[in-house]
Every structure is written in structure tokens, then in C-alpha cells.
Amino acid sequence: MTSNNLVYLIALPLFSSGFLMILGRRADKWGHIFATLISASAFGIGAFEFLQMLARPSESRALTQKLFSWISVGTFQVDASLLLDQLSISFVLLITGVGTLIHIYSIAYMSHDMDRRRFFAFLNFFIAAMLLLVLGDSYLNLYVGWEGVGLASYLLIGFWNQKPEYATAAKKAFVANRVGDVGLSLAIMIAFATFGTVSFSGVEEKVSGASTAALTGIGLMLLLAATGKSAQFPLQSWLGDAMAGPTPVSALIHAATMVTAGVYLITRSNFIFDNAPTAQLCVVIIGAITLMFGALIGTAKDDIKKALAASTMSQIGYMILATGLGPVGYAFAIMHLLTHGFFKAGMFLGAGSVMHGMDDEVNMRKYGGLGKFMPITAITFGLGYLAIIGVPPFAGFYSKDKIIETAFNAEGIKGLFIGGAALLGALVTAFYMTRVIILTFTGTKRWDEKAHPHESPFLMWGPMAILAIGSVASGFLLSSGNRFVSWLAPVVNSHEADHAEHVERFQPVVVTSMALVAVVIGVAIAIVKYRSEVPRVAPTNVRFFTKIARRDLLQDDFNEAVLMRPGQALTKFLVATDEKAIDGAVRTVGAAVIGSSKGIRKTQTGFVRSYALLILLGAFALLATIWVVTL
Amino acid sequence: MNSANYLYLSAMLFTIGAVGVVIRRNAIVVFMCIELMLNAANLAFVTFARINGTLDGQVIAFFTMVVAACEVVVGLAIIVTIFRSRRSTSVDDASLLKR
Numbered sequence: 001m002t003s004n005n006l007v008y009l010i011a012l013p014l015f016s017s018g019f020l021m022i023l024g025r026r027a028d029k030w031g032h033i034f035a036t037l038i039s040a041s042a043f044g045i046g047a048f049e050f051l052q053m054l055a056r057p058s059e060s061r062a063l064t065q066k067l068f069s070w071i072s073v074g075t076f077q078v079d080a081s082l083l084l085d086q087l088s089i090s091f092v093l094l095i096t097g098v099g100t101l102i103h104i105y106s107i108a109y110m111s112h113d114m115d116r117r118r119f120f121a122f123l124n125f126f127i128a129a130m131l132l133l134v135l136g137d138s139y140l141n142l143y144v145g146w147e148g149v150g151l152a153s154y155l156l157i158g159f160w161n162q163k164p165e166y167a168t169a170a171k172k173a174f175v176a177n178r179v180g181d182v183g184l185s186l187a188i189m190i191a192f193a194t195f196g197t198v199s200f201s202g203v204e205e206k207v208s209g210a211s212t213a214a215l216t217g218i219g220l221m222l223l224l225a226a227t228g229k230s231a232q233f234p235l236q237s238w239l240g241d242a243m244a245g246p247t248p249v250s251a252l253i254h255a256a257t258m259v260t261a262g263v264y265l266i267t268r269s270n271f272i273f274d275n276a277p278t279a280q281l282c283v284v285i286i287g288a289i290t291l292m293f294g295a296l297i298g299t300a301k302d303d304i305k306k307a308l309a310a311s312t313m314s315q316i317g318y319m320i321l322a323t324g325l326g327p328v329g330y331a332f333a334i335m336h337l338l339t340h341g342f343f344k345a346g347m348f349l350g351a352g353s354v355m356h357g358m359d360d361e362v363n364m365r366k367y368g369g370l371g372k373f374m375p376i377t378a379i380t381f382g383l384g385y386l387a388i389i390g391v392p393p394f395a396g397f398y399s400k401d402k403i404i405e406t407a408f409n410a411e412g413i414k415g416l417f418i419g420g421a422a423l424l425g426a427l428v429t430a431f432y433m434t435r436v437i438i439l440t441f442t443g444t445k446r447w448d449e450k451a452h453p454h455e456s457p458f459l460m461w462g463p464m465a466i467l468a469i470g471s472v473a474s475g476f477l478l479s480s481g482n483r484f485v486s487w488l489a490p491v492v493n494s495h496e497a498d499h500a501e502h503v504e505r506f507q508p509v510v511v512t513s514m515a516l517v518a519v520v521i522g523v524a525i526a527i528v529k530y531r532s533e534v535p536r537v538a539p540t541n542v543r544f545f546t547k548i549a550r551r552d553l554l555q556d557d558f559n560e561a562v563l564m565r566p567g568q569a570l571t572k573f574l575v576a577t578d579e580k581a582i583d584g585a586v587r588t589v590g591a592a593v594i595g596s597s598k599g600i601r602k603t604q605t606g607f608v609r610s611y612a613l614l615i616l617l618g619a620f621a622l623l624a625t626i627w628v629v630t631l
Numbered sequence: 632m633n634s635a636n637y638l639y640l641s642a643m644l645f646t647i648g649a650v651g652v653v654i655r656r657n658a659i660v661v662f663m664c665i666e667l668m669l670n671a672a673n674l675a676f677v678t679f680a681r682i683n684g685t686l687d688g689q690v691i692a693f694f695t696m697v698v699a700a701c702e703v704v705v706g707l708a709i710i711v712t713i714f715r716s717r718r719s720t721s722v723d724d725a726s727l728l729k730r
Contacts, residue, residue, distance in 0.1 A: 605726070609723070613653045
């Protein structure tokens with residue numbers, strides 16, 4: 001079916017972004033309200049389309065809209081077209097819904113900032129780019145949105161670029177993302193070479209006729225793209241530094257939406273990964289590594305935002321892991337993505353609320369006992385906390401539990417490994433999130449005398465409360481009666497996965513109990529470890545493991561030693577070669593010409609008679625030569 | 632009479648002309664020496680035409696005369712102009728291009 005409304009989803013925020021940027025300071029008074037209304041109206045359109053989609057039968061729910069013929073070269077035809085199906089609408093509602101809440105929150109959070117209008121222009125630009133990413137009907141359309149959100153992320157991480165380290169963090173995020181983007185562009189090129197088309201439907205049609213090697217190549221390149229955008233191993237190092245951006249940005253872009261684009265990409269490309277087992281195995285491995293990696297970093301961070309960022313990395317590891325488990329996993333990955341969007345955005349906003357009350361202090365060792373002073377923040381954060389560690393009946397329990405269960409039931413020995421990793425990850429998650437809660441909201445106060453913690457205004461706690469409700473209810477709403485799995489089934493072909501033939505190694509109830517035991521152990525360790533007095537300055541006489549976990553498990557050191565320093569050495573060598581050899585050769589030629597012409601210039605005396613003599617001598621020399629040659 | 636003698640005469644005239652161009656300073660004399668060299672060449676052409684029994688040399692001699700006539704016109708005009716402006720016909724004085 002076609003529709004004419006889809007374009008407004010993207011056009012409204014895009015227009016608003018450009019409008020606010022062109023008007024400049026003239027829009028300072030009302031720019032934030034305008035941007036928020038635009039975002040809310042995009043959510044309105046999304047909700048309207050969602051209700052209409054619900055009314056249609058399952059097989060005709062997808063909507064398309066052709067905007068214009070974009071590229072037309074010989075047999076290569078790309079239309080700028082939009083596709084709204086069950087997968088896209090889930091993202092549209094998440095992006096515009098959470099996005100609008102964060103717009104509202106930012107009105108208060110950024111109220112003291114001189115550049116609030118510019119901030120909202122960037123936020124609207126992000127919304128537009130992210131919607132294009134999830135609505136594009138071909139890899140090329142997706143790529144435009146993919147680059148757009150990268151730009152928005154760069155602009156917003158470096159929003160306070162008067163601090164050089166923040167500008168550097170923005171650059172780091174952009175460069176790490178570019179590495180992934182190369183993967184996506186290579187995937188598009190291989191897809192075009194193999195299938196002659198880059199639209200999702202076109203590729204899906206022709207996928208059965210393609211060689212496994214080509215599909216594996218596309219799959220691995222798509223995985224590289226996903227690792228860059230979703231901060232997965234080995235391109236994960238930018239996410240921690242990305243916390244330099246304002247906290248609403250961390251909540252919207254670096255927790256709820258943009259960093260999950262990798263999960264969207266892999267789920268959207270399910271037809272490729274289902275036919276490329278090697279690539280799918282790599283997806284699982286990357287997901288398992290990252291979920292442990294992020295969780296371990298989270299245990300050692302004292303900066304509340306960096307602890308949450310490590311947790312984001314770990315939770316996206318769960319989603320990537322689930323997408324690698326084939327048709328049964330996609331729906332659980334997206335379900336966890338949606339619930340994660342609620343609870344992690346809620347917790348980031350909570351962290352922002354704490355920072356707001358504590359003069360932008362981010363070190364948890366200088367918090368302590370804030371629950372009394374910020375009851376609403378503590379409650380909403382606490383609900384998000386219960387959701388992320390997977391306590392029933394909160395949202396994370398339903399989504400994460402399903403992923404652990406699916407991981408355990410994967411074929412062969414692989415299932416035990418990744419299931420074990422997912423279970424261990426749940427334990428570590430429970431540990432570090434409990435640590436965050438204990439350090440921040442309980443215990444004795446450790447803050448400076450000049451700090452006056454206070455509850456944030458309604459504009460801030462309102463969105464937090466709504467997200468907390470989502471953290472409580474979304475898991476149950478999505479998973480009851482297998483609702484979300486059957487909703488996504490037409491997109492990810494999960495009906496092909498026959499559950500009857502599938503050997504269930506572990507019954508769901510067994511996995512659930514194991515996961516709950518892991519959570520209880522993690523919480524217990526954290527309580528035992530942090531119930532006593534917490535030092536205000538991080539102790540330095542810690543175990544080796546804690547030291548490297550504080551340094552992000554040496555990811556930056558690795559990048560510096562293996563990539564940056566050899567790169568710099570190569571650049572220095574090339575510069576030296578250029579200066580000494582190439583420029584040297586050119587300069588030598590020039591100097592030789594100048595030197596010899598200085599000698600020759602002496603013959604130019606200006607006297608006619610000396611010229612005549614030279615001509616005469618030349619004639620003699622010519623005659624002599626002829627005489628010698630003919631002799 | 633031996634035709635070679637004409638060639639000897641031609642060579643002598645040419646040498647006198649060439650030496651004159653190089654050692655004399657007066658532009659008029661230099662000019663006359665150039666004419667001398669041209670006519671020495673003409674004499675050689677005509678002599679060779681005689682020796683070979685063809686007309687080629689004589690034809691070229693006419694061409695040379697035409698060129699020489701044109702050259703005299705232009706050259707004398709230049710010399711007169713230089714003399715008017717500098718009150719001198721010394722070729723060494725006219726070395727302004729160098730300075």
C-alpha cells in the first residue's frame with residue numbers, strides 16, 4: 001500500500017531544524033517550544049499511522065511512499081522512497097516518543113544555556129535523520145540517515161566545544177563511526193555488484209540466487225557498520241567519551257536511539273544473515289564479547305554517566321547477540337531495544353537530574369544519600385534500575401530473559417557458551433547497577449558543603465516519570481501473549497522457524513530461575529561490598545583488574561598503540577619523504593637550472609659585436625663539425 | 632681561367648667582412664662589412680652555378696640581392712634613428728637592452 005503522509009515525519013523536524021538555524025538569535029525566545037511541538041507532532045503522525053496499521057490485516061500493514069527518482073544510471077535505479085512496516089513503526093514511535101519527552105526535559109535542563117535554540121535545532125535534525133534511517137526503503141536511503149545521525153551525534157557531543165576535550169570526544173566519536181560507515185558503504189557496493197539493486201525488497205527477492213561468499217561478505221561489512229554505530233567491540237571506545245555531550249543527548253542518542261541503529265540494520269538485513277551462517281556466528285561472538293566487555297567496564301566507573309554508557313554498550317551487546325541467533329532472536333532483540341529505550345533513557349535523565357541538583361558533579365563518590373533530597377529522581381531511577389537488572393515484572397525481565405533463554409537454546413556447544421556469557425552478564429549488570437544506586441542514592445552524604453541538592457522542576461521529572469512507567473509496563477505489554485513476536489513476524493520471517501522441531505535444551509522456567517539467581521548474587525555482592533563507608537577519592541591500591549577496567553579495559557591504549565602511533569609514524573615518514581625526496585628532487589632541478597643559467601647569462605653582454613663574434617664562432621663550429629663528420 | 636680563383640676571392644671578401652663586423656665600432660662600417668659578406672656569398676653562389684652548369688646558384692644570388700636591399704632599407708633607417716637620438720653611430724653605445 002502507498003501513503004502520502006510518511007514524508008511529513010521526516011520533513012517536519014528537518015524543516016524546524018533548518019528554520020531555527022536560519023532565524024538564529026531571533027528565535028531564541030520560542031525556539032525550544034517550537035522544536036518540541038514539531039517533535040510532538042511527528043509523534044502524533046507516528047501514532048496515527050500506528051493505529052491505522054493496527055487496523056489492517058498482518059500481510060498488508062507495510063506502507064510505501066515514493067518521493068522522487070534519486071539515481072538513474074543505466075540499470076542502476078534508486079528511488080528516494082520510504083517504507084513503513086512493523087519494524088519501522090516500532091522505531092518511529094520510540095524515536096519520536098522518547099525524543100519528545102527528552103525535548104520537554106531539555107527545556108528545563110538547558111534553560112541556563114545561551115545556545116538552547118541551537119541545541120534544539122540539532123535535536124530536531126537528529127530526529128529527522130534517525131527517522132530517515134529507519135524509514136528508508138533501500139540501503140542507500142538508510143545510508144543518508146545513517147550519516148545524518150552521525151553528524152547530529154558529532155554536533156551534540158561537541159555542543160560545549162569551548163572545552164577542548166569535549167571537542168576531541170566529538171571528533172573521536174565521528175572518526176570511530178566513519179570506520180563503521182566504510183563497512184556500510186562496502187556492503188552497499190557488494191550488494192549492488194551481486195544483486196544489481198540496493199532496495200530491501202529487491203535484495204530479499206534475489207538473495208536465494210546469490211553465492212554464500214557474497215552474502216558472508218555483505219554480512220560482515222554490515223556487522224562492521226553496526227559495531228561502529230552501536231559501539232560494539234572493537235569500535236566501542238567512543239561511547240564513553242561521548243558522555244561529554246549534554247545529558248539529554250546521552251539519553252536520546254547514546255542510549256535510546258542512535259546507538260541501536262546497528263541492531264536495526266542487522267534486523268532489517270535478516271534475509272542476508274539468515275543465509276550467511278559465518279556472518280551470523282560473528283554477530284553472536286561480537287555481541288557476547290561486548291556484553292561482557294561493557295558490563296566489566298561498568299563495574300569500575302565512578303562517573304555516573306560513564307557507568308551508564310558502559311551499561312548501554314553491554315545492553316546493546318545483548319541485542320546484537322540476539323540478532324545473531326536467527327529468526328527467533330530478531331523480535332527479542334527489538335523488544336529489548338524498546339524496553340531498553342525506556343529504562344536507559346529514564347536512567348540517563350535521572351543522572352541528568354542528579355547532576356542538575358549537584359552543580360554538574362558526575363563523580364558518584366561525591367554523591368551519597370541523595371534519595372532523601374531527590375525522591376522523585378530516586379524513584380524513577382530505581383524503577384529503571386529494577387527494569388535493567390531484570391526483576392520481574394519490570395520491562396527488562398521480559399526482554400533480557402528471552403534473550404538469555406534463546407541464547408542457551410542455540411544449537412550445539414555454541415549455545416552453552418553464549419548462554420553462559422549472557423547469564424554472567426546479567427550477574428555483572430546487577431552488580432554494577434546496584435553499585436550506582438548505592439553510591440548515588442543511599443548511604444551517608446559525601447558531597448561538598450557548597451552543593452545544595454534539590455529536586456528538579458516538573459518539566460524534568462515529568463518525562464522521567466513517563467519513562468519510568470514505560471520501564472515498568474512495556475515489557476509485560478510487549479511480551480504478553482507473544483504479541484510483539486507475532487507483530488514483527490512478517491518482517492523477520494520468524495514464522496519459518498519451527499518451534500516444534502527445535503530441541504529445547506533448557507525449559508524457560510529453568511533459564512528464568514538461573515537468571516534470577518544470577519541477579520540476586522550480583523545485587524548481594526554489591527550490597528556487601530558497598531554497605532560500608534565509601535571513600536571520596538577513588539582508592540589507588542586496587543587490584544590489577546580494577547585498574548584496567550577503570551581505563552576502559554585498555555581499549556584506548558590498544559587503539560593508541562596499534563593504530564594511532566603506527567599511523568603517526570607512517571605520516572611522519574611520508575611527510576619526511578615528501579619534503580626530502582620529492583620536494584628535494586624538484587628543488588635540485590630548479591637550483592641546477594638557476595646555476596647554469598647564471599653561467600650562460602655572462603655571454604649576454606649587450607654588445608652587438610660580441611653577439612656577432614659568437615655567431616661567427618658558431619658558424620665555424622658548425623662547419624668544423626660537418627667537415628669532421630663527412631671526412 | 633680557373634673558377635677556383637673566384638672562390639678564393641669570395642672567401643677573402645667574406646673574411647674581411649666578418650673581421651670588419653667584429654672589430655669596427657662605427658655602425659655604417661659594420662653595415663658595409665655585412666654587405667661585403669653577403670656579396671662574397673653571392674659570388675660563391677654564382678661561381679658554383681658556373682662550375683656545375685646549372686642556374687640554381689644564380690637564382691639564389693638574386694634572392695640574396697632582394698633580401699640585402701630590404702635589409703639595407705630597414706637597417707639604415709634604424710641607424711639614422713639611433714643617430715638622431717644618441718648623436719652617435721657607435722654600436723657599443725647601443726647596448727641598452729643589457730642594462
